[in-house]
Amino acid sequence: MTRKNRAHTQKTIADALGVSVATVSLALRNSHLIQASTRERVLNYAREVGYLQNRAATSLRTGRxxxxxxxxxxxxxxxxxxxxxxxxxxxxxxxxxxxxxxxxxxxxxxxxxxxxxxxxxxxxxxxxxxxxxxxxxxxxxxxxxxxxxxxxxxxxxxxxxxxxxDDPECMRLATSHLLKLGHTKILMLGGKPGTSTADGRYQGFVRAMGEAGLNPSRNAWIDGPSKRLEAFATVKALWESEGEKPTAFACFNDLVAFGAMSALTELGLKVGRDVAVVGIDDTDEAQVSSPPLTTVTNNxxxxxxxxxxxxxxxxxxxxxxxxxxxxxxxxxxxxxxxxxx
Known part of the structure; x- marks a missing residue:
């Protein structure tokens, strides 16, 4: 019978290598409390013999x-x-x-x-x-x-x-930046009411607008979209509807911003010139989107x-x-x- 066909425990590994059971246990958890050479020796032997830790037994011993x-x-x-x-x-x-x-x-x-x-x-x-x-x-x-x-x-x-x-601060930063660029016709786009994230970001939007002397109505938040396709459809529908159009979007997240930018481009508008867009998340794609997306880092x-x-x-x-x-x-x-x- 080969070693791989035997049932191995931490004790049998310890006996085979001439170390303590505690040392084997630490090595199997990649602990740095033991020497690296000892840890590697135990791990290599455990792999060789096909050792699998019995989590049920471990749970009985440790309570975890x-x-x-x-x-x-x-x-x-x-x-x-x-x-x-x-x-x-x-x-x-x-x-x-x-x-x-x-x-x-x-x-x-x-x-x-x-x-x-x-x-x-x-x-x-x-x-x-x-x-x-x-x-x-x-x-x-x-x-x-x-x-x-x-x-x-x-x-x-x-x-x-x-x-x-700090979700209110995320959206306050995004909206305040648009206000500093001279925009006043700003819509917050995306987010689901009833979540701390969306509600907090709406608070930040209202706060930034208020600091600029503006008093936005609840209609200034187009809620719902949280993904690219939803935002694309929402912006297309907005431009096909009656009424004044925004000059800037403060978007709930980067995916919403990407969807908005795609819709604006399809409508023949230039993002950053005709309509400004800011997101929240700072995903990797934000740096290489067309144009690169202004966004609030979300950690x-x-x-x-x-x-x-x-x-x-x-x-x-x-x-x-x-x-x-x-x-x-x-x-x-x-x-x-x-x-x-």
């Missing part, structure tokens, strides 16, 4: 399953893809198994995901909550011992941990890494006060607004 849930409302959006990459890199390097969910703002789908995590005894959940979520939707998971960190969106008056962008990877840090702090001290962080944005000026920088 090392399972984490990550949930977004739109996982295909580049902003969330970048965030997920940052979260996955941090968690997987520490040996966590990750369950991923894209609930598409469905409370039912979100609820099934959270219940499944609870059934598997997951240790933590990092989630951008579905529109209409309440703290009670996550209470059962938290009472079962799971740590919860909200990202991107928060919940009104929540006692849960979260890390979000996707920083949010992801910070969420994991907060999760670890909550696991270390379940009774600590809520850890609630807002990240400050900044604007990158490019040609879509008519300014060169």
């Amino acid at each position: 399953t090392r399972i984490m849930g990550v949930g977004f409302h739109d996982i295909v959006h580049p902003f969330f893809s970048s965030m997920l990459a940052a979260i996955e890199a941090r968690l997987s390097s520490e040996g966590e198994a990750i369950f991923v969910n894209s609930h598409d703002d469905s409370l039912e789908r979100q609820g099934r995901f959270v219940a499944s995590l609870q059934e598997h005894g997951a240790d933590g959940l990092i989630i951008s909550p579905a529109r209409g979520s309440t703290e009670q939707d996550l209470d059962a998971f938290r009472r079962s011992g799971g740590a919860v960190v909200l990202i991107v969106r928060s919940i009104p008056e929540t006692t849960l941990d979260y890390v979000v962008n 996707a990877q920083i949010i992801g890494r910070t969420a994991v840090d907060i999760l670890r702090r909550r696991q270390a001290d379940p009774e600590a006060p809520p850890i609630q962080e807002e990240l400050k944005p900044y604007i990158s000026i490019r040609r879509s607004c008519g300014a060169s920088g």
